[in-house]
Amino acid sequence: MFRILKIAGAVIGVVIGAGYASGQEVLQYFTSFGHKGTYAAILATALLAYMGMIMANVGSRLRATSHRTAIYQISGRHLGMVIDGIIIFTLFGTGVLMMAGAGSTLNQQFGLPVFVGSLIMAVIVAISMMLKVEKVISVIASVTPLLLLFAIFIFIYSLSTMEMSFAELKPIAESQDKPFSNWIVAAVNYASLCVALGVSMTFVIGGAEKNSRIAAISGLLGGLGIGIMVTLAHLAIFSQVNVVASFDLPLLKIVEDISPLLAFLYSIVLFGMIFNSVLGMFYSFIARFFKMGTNKSNIATIMALAIGFALSFVGFTTLVSKFYTLVGYLGLLLMIILIYAPFKLKRSEQKG
Numbered sequence: 001m002f003r004i005l006k007i008a009g010a011v012i013g014v015v016i017g018a019g020y021a022s023g024q025e026v027l028q029y030f031t032s033f034g035h036k037g038t039y040a041a042i043l044a045t046a047l048l049a050y051m052g053m054i055m056a057n058v059g060s061r062l063r064a065t066s067h068r069t070a071i072y073q074i075s076g077r078h079l080g081m082v083i084d085g086i087i088i089f090t091l092f093g094t095g096v097l098m099m100a101g102a103g104s105t106l107n108q109q110f111g112l113p114v115f116v117g118s119l120i121m122a123v124i125v126a127i128s129m130m131l132k133v134e135k136v137i138s139v140i141a142s143v144t145p146l147l148l149l150f151a152i153f154i155f156i157y158s159l160s161t162m163e164m165s166f167a168e169l170k171p172i173a174e175s176q177d178k179p180f181s182n183w184i185v186a187a188v189n190y191a192s193l194c195v196a197l198g199v200s201m202t203f204v205i206g207g208a209e210k211n212s213r214i215a216a217i218s219g220l221l222g223g224l225g226i227g228i229m230v231t232l233a234h235l236a237i238f239s240q241v242n243v244v245a246s247f248d249l250p251l252l253k254i255v256e257d258i259s260p261l262l263a264f265l266y267s268i269v270l271f272g273m274i275f276n277s278v279l280g281m282f283y284s285f286i287a288r289f290f291k292m293g294t295n296k297s298n299i300a301t302i303m304a305l306a307i308g309f310a311l312s313f314v315g316f317t318t319l320v321s322k323f324y325t326l327v328g329y330l331g332l333l334l335m336i337i338l339i340y341a342p343f344k345l346k347r348s349e350q351k352g
Contacts, residue, residue: 003209004218009144010205011052011222014280015198016147016229016273023237023244023251025324029190030234031241032178034170040187041234045227047191052223053216054338055199059206060215061345066287067200070207074341083337086330088288090196092308093323095281100312102274104248109256109267117271118312122305125278129286129301130293144225144276146269151229154254158236166238173241179325192331193324194226197277199334200284282308 030037030044064070067087072080099118106117162169180186202219209215237250243257244250252270256263282304283292290297 004214004221007056007205007209007215007218008221008225011056011198011202011219012225012229013144013273013276014201014205015194015226015277016144023233023254024248025190026230026233027176027237027241027245027250028179028324029186030183030230031173031237032176033183033186034173034238035166036183037173037186037234037238038231040183040190041227041231043184043187044191044194045224045231047188048194048223048227049220050223051191051195051335051338052198052202052226053220054342055195055202056206056209056219056222057212057216058338058341058345059203060209060212062203062207063210064203064207067203067284068288070203071337074344075337079337083334084288086196086334087200088285090327090330091200091281091285091288092304093327094197095278095285095304096308096311096314097323098274098277098281099308100314102271102278103312105252105267105271105274108247108249108252109263115313118309121271121275121278122309124275125282126301126305128275128279129283130298144273147273148225148229150255150266150269151232154251155232155236157258158239158254162239164242169238169241172245173238176241176245188332189325189328190230192335193328195335195338196327196331197281199338200288201280204284204287 030041033040058064058070058074062070062073068084071083071087075083099121100114102121103114103117106112106120107114178186180189202222206212206215206219209218233251236254237244240250240254244253247253249270252263252266255266282301286292286297286300286304290300
């Protein structure tokens with residue numbers, strides 16, 4: 001059971017920092033649709049649970065050490081090149097985006113210049129990436145329980161201190177900028193976004209587990225956990241949207257209104273979750289091209305993080321709106337390939 005929870009926590013940790021922790025993603029994808037955003041969150045949860053199960057299971061069955069071999073094996077040479085390109089683009093782009101998120105976190109909470117948080121993130125990720133994959137998984141999984149506790153606490157507090165009803169808040173929520181005109185499209189796009197964000201590291205996490213059944217259960221619980229946390233965050237932000245909508249990090253703003261001490265603790269947890277995502281993205285990105293733990297991979301790590309740090313100055317909110325929408329659409333093709341993958345692998349195994 002511990003192995004299942006550890007793997008599930010790592011799966012959650014890879015995606016949740018990029019697709020949830022700040023609340024900005026949840027605000028744009030779900031809360032901006034008002035009541036329909038709740039339906040979107042439920043639909044996204046179901047999709048994430050299923051896709052998490054598939055990704056971890058496929059990674060285990062193929063003993064994946066990077067996404068490259070797995071992707072080419074399940075999608076073929078030509079389509080594999082397209083999917084590989086999408087994943088590479090997603091890994092690096094998301095790493096840059098979350099580095100910007102780290103800068104916004106320390107800026108909003110402590111008033112530090114944005115570049116300081118981004119620079120700190122780049123340094124600690126560079127050090128962590130030189131660890132073995134098992135230790136990387138442990139590092140990523142370790143922060144997840146804390147964020148889950150905060151998610152439940154923020155949800156309970158937000159709903160218990162609502163100053164307006166959901167009916168009154170609905171026009172305010174729906175007036176927010178939204179990347180999509182339809183809540184179903186938003187839900188599917190968010191699920192495919194999370195798949196694109198998490199597939200590479202989830203393959204690696206699954207590949208480290210020899211029992212494919214354990215990997216599948218872990219992936220399912222991981223996807224389910226992501227969806228539940230997103231739903232709780234959506235309802236929390238919806239209940240306080242009149243207060244938090246103008247902030248880059250709406251969940252952090254809710255905690256700030258509770259207590260400065262809790263805000264300090266949450267900002268540390270939030271920084272840790274963003275660290276998880278940056279670590280997962282850049283680890284997978286470098287592992288695609290180099291064997292990890294070598295001098296070449298270490299040099300490539302430093303170069304990639306330096307470039308990512310420079311690009312992070314574009315700005316967090318702008319990056320979320322533009323980049324995530326694009327990745328979500330690109331990820332649809334990846335979702336289709338992954339849904340088909342277990343059937344293809346079964347036929348291959350039957351043929352020996």
